Each structure stands twice: as C-alpha cells, then as structure tokens.
Amino acid sequence: MTDPSDRAAFEARLRRIGAERYHDRHPFHALLHSGGCSIDQVRAWVINRYYYQSRIPMKDAAFMSRVEDPALRRAWRSRIEDHDGTEDQPGGIWRWLRLAEGVGLDPDYVASARGVLPATRFAVDAYVRYVRDQPLLAAVASSLTELFAPAIHEQRIAGLLAHYDFANPQTISYFQHRLTEAPRDVAFGLGWVLDHARTAEQQDMAADALTFKTDVLWAQLDALHSAYVAPGRIPPGGWTPGEGLA
Numbered sequence: 001m002t003d004p005s006d007r008a009a010f011e012a013r014l015r016r017i018g019a020e021r022y023h024d025r026h027p028f029h030a031l032l033h034s035g036g037c038s039i040d041q042v043r044a045w046v047i048n049r050y051y052y053q054s055r056i057p058m059k060d061a062a063f064m065s066r067v068e069d070p071a072l073r074r075a076w077r078s079r080i081e082d083h084d085g086t087e088d089q090p091g092g093i094w095r096w097l098r099l100a101e102g103v104g105l106d107p108d109y110v111a112s113a114r115g116v117l118p119a120t121r122f123a124v125d126a127y128v129r130y131v132r133d134q135p136l137l138a139a140v141a142s143s144l145t146e147l148f149a150p151a152i153h154e155q156r157i158a159g160l161l162a163h164y165d166f167a168n169p170q171t172i173s174y175f176q177h178r179l180t181e182a183p184r185d186v187a188f189g190l191g192w193v194l195d196h197a198r199t200a201e202q203q204d205m206a207a208d209a210l211t212f213k214t215d216v217l218w219a220q221l222d223a224l225h226s227a228y229v230a231p232g233r234i235p236p237g238g239w240t241p242g243e244g245l246a
C-alpha cells in the first residue's frame with residue numbers, strides 16, 4: 001500500500017495502467033501501423049473511430065455542464081473547440097472526415113454513423129455516460145489515457161506515411177494536430193487529478209476510472225478485429241465493404 005501523499009508514486013501507478021492496458025498494445029494497431037491492413041480494414045477503422053471522435057466533444061460538454069468552478073470550465077472548453085472547430089478554424093471532426101475522403105469513403109456516410117459496430121456504440125456511449133454520471137474526479141481521470149496518446153499518434157503518422165498510398169500531410173493532419181493538443185489537455189488533467197486525489201479511496205477511484213477508459217478503447221478494437229480481421233464476422237448493422245464509398 002503506497003502512501004497517498006506520495007504524488008510521484010500515485011502518478012507512477014496511473015502510468016503503469018497505461019503501460020499494461022493502453023490500446024497501443026492491441027493487435028489491430030500493430031496491423032494498421034505496420035501496413036498490414038487492407039484498404040477495407042482501414043475504412044472500417046475510420047468509420048468506427050469516427051463514432052469515438054464525434055462523441056468526445058459531447059462527453060466534454062456533459063462534463064462541463066456539471067462543473068461549478070469557472071476556472072475548471074475555462075481550462076476544459078478548448079477540448080470542445082479542438083474537435084468542433086471555431087468560426088474560422090476547422091476542428092478535429094472536419095480533419096477526420098478528410099481522412100475518410102482520403103481512404104475513398106463518402107464523408108456524409110461516415111458522419112451519419114451508419115455501419116458503426118454495435119460494440120463500438122456500446123463502448124463509446126458508456127464513456128459518455130460515465131463522464132456524465134460519475135464523480136468529477138473519476139470523469140477527469142478517465143481522460144488520462146491521453147497521457148499515452150502522443151506516442152501512438154507518432155507511431156501512426158510514421159506507419160501510415162510509410163505504408164499506405166492514401167497517407168499524406170492532409171489526410172493525416174488529424175493526428176498531427178493531436179500531437180500538440182493532447183499534451184496540453186493531459187498536463188492540465190493530470191495536475192488536477194494529482195491535486196484532487198488525496199486519499200487512498202480517491203486514488204483508487206482515479207485508477208479505476210483510467211482502467212475503465214482503457215477498456216472502452218480496447219473493446220472498440222476487439223470489435224473491429226473480430227468483424228474485419230479474424231474471424232471476420234460482421235455483426236448485423238456493421239459496415240460491409242463496398243458501402244458508403246465516395
């Protein structure tokens with residue numbers, strides 16, 4: 001049992017959860033980043049991952065609706081703009097749809113969220129509900145998977161550019177932007193969690209929230225792998241190759 005006043009030990013515990021459970025370890029990512037995916041497997045990933053992207057600003061809005069402290073809301077609101085954009089700047093959702101076009105999909109089809117796997121919906125919707133309903137400490141801690149995201153974004157940028165014809169600075173700009181957005185968000189989120197998780201119970205709550213979130217991410221890739229890699233069993237309602245092309 002570690003001493004709850006030892007911030008470094010608590011941070012190390014959170015980082016260990018990422019080392020053991022983050023979705024950079026998932027075989028689907030190994031396949032994607034090494035050039036082993038067919039174009040249809042990439043398309044399936046783009047369609048399903050869009051659903052996660054599209055719900056992130058909704059979960060951040062759900063979070064902000066519960067926050068009474070203006071300073072915390074102010075620190076959080078750039079997350080929504082990062083995804084939704086502003087009057088004069090496109091955001092992450094727009095950039096994701098440029099990736100969709102780059103892989104030959106109709107962006108309107110992708111934005112409609114038709115063809116999203118049932119398990120993707122369940123996992124992502126569970127994340128939005130979790131952030132809406134759980135204590136604020138758990139809600140903030142659940143965003144800390146972003147501690148581990150820049151490394152996977154770096155791998156993805158390099159892997160896509162090296163292996164796929166569709167990859168170019170425009171189609172991968174989503175990930176390029178996240179390289180600066182995520183570290184800013186997570187520096188704030190981590191500091192907030194370290195400041196507010198003072199007791200052993202609170203630290204357990206934060207660790208459980210981060211674990212829950214790694215499950216949300218892992219479950220999405222399991223669903224994708226099962227439907228489109230092996231055994232290749234697409235559930236009813238899931239995208240079938242040929243649908244939604246530009």
Ligand SMILES: O=C(O)c1cc(C(=O)O)c2c(n1)C(=O)C(=O)c1cc(C(=O)O)[nH]c1-2
Nearest residue numbers: 056142143144145146148149152153178217
């Ligand atoms: O590509 C990835 O592996 C990855 C992972 C995560 C994450 O760890 O949740 C996010 C993102 N990307 C991402 O782009 C993003 O905007 C994002 C927001 C959040 C969040 O929980 O608020 N996670 C993530």
